[in-house]
Amino acid sequence: MRTLPILLFLLLLAPARAAEPPPPDNRFLLTIFLRHDQSKTLDEIRAHLDKTGFIAQFPPAGVEVVSWYVMMGIGQVVTLRLPPEKLREVNRMVEEKAWGAYRTEFYPTYDYKAVAEADRKKREQR
DSSP, X not given: OTHHHHXXXXXXXXXXXXXXXXXXXXXXXXXXXXXXXXXXXXXXHHHHHHHHTHHHHOXXXXXXXXEEEEETTTEEEEEEEEOGGGHHHHHHHHHHHTBTTEEEXXXXXXXXXXXXXXXXXXXXXX
């Protein structure tokens, strides 16, 4: 019968926990342009990325790949979702492991698709 008081305690505690708001998600999107170094062949680029460990280690733990596209004639475009405290780690990884294969550009990004669709629907209803 010892379990009964514990169960009652947990039942009393459950509503209080459910009322707590979830922790805020402060992650943001970061789009990285990985522009191919066109003075190198694709095999040379891949060899560089293998040698530095970029392919095996990117992105760092705690960073989510949202999309990763190839832009023909340009290189690759990667969009990451990450907490602010991971920004330096992502930057350092790209500097240490991708430079020499790519020229890089970084752009803080946000997802506007849902806002644009809602705005379009609102305009159509007028």
